[in-house]
Amino acid sequence: MRRAGAGGGAGGARLRLAALLGPPLLWLTLAYLGSLAVLLLSAFWTTDSFTSDVVRTWNTDNIQELLTTPVYRTIALRTLAIAVAVTLLDALLALPMAFCMARVASPRWRRPLLVAVLTPLWASYLVKAYAWRVMLSEDGVVNSLLSPLGLHGPGYGTPAVVLVLAYLWLPYMILPVYAALERLPERTLEASADLGAGTWRTLRSVVLPAVRPALFAGSVFTFSLSLGDYITVQIVGGKTQLLGNAIASQVTLDLPMAAALSAVPVVLIVCYLAAVRRAGALDAL
Incomplete structure (x- = not known):
């Protein structure tokens, strides 16, 4: 019973x-x-050239055009390169910032520093993007600071897109790295020092292996968000064209072609997730 x-x-x-x-x-x-x-599925449909209506007839014309048109290949490669550049830049910035927060700052200051990292996420995306547009203008703050040194800011273009996207997604990289460093046992660092390892050797042999899954986890956000973004490039990108705004421009003109273009970032993200899965990044999300 x-x-x-x-x-x-x-x-x-x-x-x-x-x-x-x-x-x-x-x-x-x-x-x-x-x-x-x-x-x-709609990527395999077509558009009537006379009425601009979507014709639900199965064909692969859009896929073939996507693969054979040099413009689309260039846009896809440019988008991929910018996403990789944003991810690498955020990783280089996040590691020392997260290490300072988790290991150098006193417990009293850790929470305020964590709030400072999270605060930009509370502001509007458009407000932050347009603020960068103002700062990167000819008479903006960036040129004002660099002009005494004989330098000039990036202006509007691909470097500006990388810079602004790296700023927007940086908290998503800092948070998992900070969590990984906070969980790193203090005795591990002490043991490395007792064995005669210097600062750089400890960083290379102890800290980096411990936070590698967290770096990959953060890169999932920075990489995927950069692939799909189209507002930043419209605000600070100048004449730069990425997959996001190419898709947006095709939505009202040729919806099946826009769907075919949308499949490109989906495929890239799936491939990236499959590549980082072995590093345990998905477990650290």
Whole structure:
């Protein structure tokens, strides 16, 4: 009787869990995966050249045009290069900042520093992007600071896009690295020092292996967000064109072609996730 009651209790718990998780999982499947499937499916449709209506006839013309047109290849490679550059720049900035927060700053200052890192996330995306547009203008703050040194700011263009995107996504890289460094046992660093390792050797042999999964986890955010961004390039990119604004410009003109272009960042993100999965990055998210 106890076993039957225990089995019934376990079955009831599973039913309650299914009832609790079922609706949100169903909504996620329909709203996200379903819309993504429709998007990818529409890439194989075409547009009537006379009426501009979408014709639901299966063909691979958009995919072939995407693969054979040099302009699209150039845009895709440029977007990939900017996403990689933003990720590397954020990693170089996040590591010393997170180390200072987790290991150098006193416990009293750690929380204020963490709040300072999170504060930019509370501001509007557009406000931050347009603030950078003002700072990067000819008479902006950047040129005012560099002109006494005989230097000039990047202005508007690809370097400005990398700079602004790196600023926007930097907190997403700092937070997982900070969490990894905070979990790093103090005795590990002490043991490295006792064995005669210097600062750089400890950083290379102890700290970097410990935070590598966190760096990959942060890179998932910086890489994917940079691939899909199209507002920053419109604000500070000048004549630079990326996949995001190429897709946005095609939505009203040729929706199937916009869907085909949208498949490019999806494929790149899936490939990147598969590449970093072995490093345990997904476990650190």
